[in-house]
Amino acid sequence: MTATVGTLLLLFCLLQIKHMFADFYLQTPRMLTGRGEYWHMGRAQHAGVHTVGSVIVFAVIGAPALFILAAVAAEWVVHFHIDYWKGQHCDRKALDPSKAAFWRATGADQAMHQLSYVAMAWAWVYFAT
Secondary structure, X not given: OOHHHHHHHHHHHHHHHXXXXXXXXXXOHHHHOOOOOOOOHHHHHHHHHXXXXXXXXXXXXXXXXXXXXXXXXXXXXXXXXXXXXXXXXXXXXXXOOOOHHHHHHXXXXXXXXXXXXXXXXXXXXXXXX
């Protein structure tokens, strides 16, 4: 296995761990309420927690500072809008955890986040290695 492939696998693992903590352990009540509003400070803070985690992840693998700045800025925008979509969808359909459609929306939300990590990893390989 080449060093780049090994680092790419490490990058994916670290992004998964970061995502687990940012999405499931570090959310505050402010981050979890009012998610259907567009400019929601809690959602902005939540996306910020993700970007701080990604700064750490990319620093650990030795990515250049300019790459890190660009990657996490894009991540903040993408994460903010994915969560906005889910909040809007759940509000419009009156979805809560007791409804199967809520879990489908959650699955779509999580899949979009995971695909954003694939894009970030591609960008790292293409621009930073």
